[in-house]
Amino acid sequence: MNLLIVDDDLHVIEGIERNLDWERLHIDQAFQALGVPAAKKVLSSNPIDVMICDIEMPQETGLDLLEWIREEGFPIQAIFLTSYAKFEYAQRAIKLESLEYILKPVDYGQLEKAVVLAVERSLKSRQNEAFKESSRYWEQNRQNVVEYFWTGVLAREASSDEEELNCKIEECGLDYIRGKVFLPIVIQMVRDVAESYAGLADAVDALCTNCLEDNTDDGVEAYEFHAKISDHMYFLMLRARMNSDPDVLRRDVERFMAFFMEGMGKAELNVLCGVGMWSTANLVYEDVSCIYTMMYESPRNKKKVLYLQEYEPVSMMYEVPDLKNWWDMMKYGQTGELKEAVERYLDILAGQQKLSSRNLQQLGLDLTQMVYSWLGSMNIYAHMLFDNEENNKIYGRAALSSHNMMQYLEYLLSKAMEYKDVVERPPYDCRYDQGLYGPPFSGKLIAG
Numbered sequence: 001m002n003l004l005i006v007d008d009d010l011h012v013i014e015g016i017e018r019n020l021d022w023e024r025l026h027i028d029q030a031f032q033a034l035g036v037p038a039a040k041k042v043l044s045s046n047p048i049d050v051m052i053c054d055i056e057m058p059q060e061t062g063l064d065l066l067e068w069i070r071e072e073g074f075p076i077q078a079i080f081l082t083s084y085a086k087f088e089y090a091q092r093a094i095k096l097e098s099l100e101y102i103l104k105p106v107d108y109g110q111l112e113k114a115v116v117l118a119v120e121r122s123l124k125s126r127q128n129e130a131f132k133e134s135s136r137y138w139e140q141n142r143q144n145v146v147e148y149f150w151t152g153v154l155a156r157e158a159s160s161d162e163e164e165l166n167c168k169i170e171e172c173g174l175d176y177i178r179g180k181v182f183l184p185i186v187i188q189m190v191r192d193v194a195e196s197y198a199g200l201a202d203a204v205d206a207l208c209t210n211c212l213e214d215n216t217d218d219g220v221e222a223y224e225f226h227a228k229i230s231d232h233m234y235f236l237m238l239r240a241r242m243n244s245d246p247d248v249l250r251r252d253v254e255r256f257m258a259f260f261m262e263g264m265g266k267a268e269l270n271v272l273c274g275v276g277m278w279s280t281a282n283l284v285y286e287d288v289s290c291i292y293t294m295m296y297e298s299p300r301n302k303k304k305v306l307y308l309q310e311y312e313p314v315s316m317m318y319e320v321p322d323l324k325n326w327w328d329m330m331k332y333g334q335t336g337e338l339k340e341a342v343e344r345y346l347d348i349l350a351g352q353q354k355l356s357s358r359n360l361q362q363l364g365l366d367l368t369q370m371v372y373s374w375l376g377s378m379n380i381y382a383h384m385l386f387d388n389e390e391n392n393k394i395y396g397r398a399a400l401s402s403h404n405m406m407q408y409l410e411y412l413l414s415k416a417m418e419y420k421d422v423v424e425r426p427p428y429d430c431r432y433d434q435g436l437y438g439p440p441f442s443g444k445l446i447a448g
Helices: 010-019 036-045 062-072 086-094 108-154 160-170 173-180 195-213 245-267 280-297 324-330 335-351 357-377 389-400 402-423 427-433
Strands: 002-007 027-034 050-054 076-082 100-104 180-189 221-229 232-243 271-275 305-307
Touching: 002 010, 002 036, 002 271, 010 027, 010 108, 027 036, 027 180, 050 062, 050 108, 062 076, 062 086, 076 086, 076 108, 086 100, 100 108, 108 160, 108 221, 108 280, 160 173, 160 280, 173 180, 180 221, 180 245, 180 280, 195 221, 195 232, 195 245, 221 245, 232 245, 245 271, 271 280, 280 357, 324 335, 324 357, 335 357, 357 389, 357 402, 389 402
Parallel strands: 002 027, 002 050, 050 076, 076 100, 271 305
Antiparallel strands: 180 232, 180 271, 221 232
């Protein structure tokens, strides 16, 4: 704590310095200033917490000085001394938020009590400012802390054991989690629209905020967390109070999903959503695992929102297509007929409600094996064509929909046929087109 004594009488300043016990008052340094101009210099170059100031001084009064202090924003507790008990002095001092108003000659006991109160208020003001700063910092970084916590939960870094999870909650300062239940929602991009991924996070944020802002206390409170999981997967989680009315929660979730899917449609984002069940934080991981299974095994039909609570596993045995016939089509270069045959097969599966991500993945493996086998029959190594990031990305999306599977088949065939054409050219052209032997030789051959 630093204190400033301002008076135009040096004897008054020295009397105050002699008669107050600064150490007991927790004052580290007592500055002095003869008049307002000198006081402004001290205030501009030193952090001052408490000021004892005379009111009547030449040029400018102590009240003028405090008005300047307030304009500059200095957090100072002011104690005024005056020889005159004027109402207008007291009125202005109160308006400028001064702490005390003491008549001269100075009663040092009264002044000491005023300084004690000023120090207490200054400390409280510091604490309030620190709290405000901490609150600002917390609000700026809260989402990062929340994301850190839930990312750990989803990655199984935070155990489902309640005691261990409570330690994690305490570590992150997220005590509110203990009194809440959470609803995980997995959003899957069904089709590859590259430019859509960039705007998905903003679309999710805007839709969630707009949809939930009018909710009642008995239903869904807010969305807790959302994050990108992979190139085609997004995660969203809603939050509600524990012991909320189940009927109100169900109504809110259905309304939210309808609003959300409408927004996705307007943004031209083709998505499939898997909605989990309300549970405490320690059960979220298991719930999300069940959502993944549901989305992997459910039929790919017009239904865009799948609810885990309504999910009943359906046995969809994979029916192996006529791969021998498809292989012959490849052999004779009938790629158009092959693509039509695969598309018909997918339509039949969809009509029989047997088109799931599981069956699409199995079909993808069979198509890959077929193309690789055909390449092998011509002594072409598959890794030369498909061991790259582009192939991994396209294959990774193939099981999401029939559309994506046809994209993957198109990619396989175009690469394979393109390389087949190169291999079947005369050896001379093949070497130069691949850049294996440099430019054609144009000089004379010299024996030896």
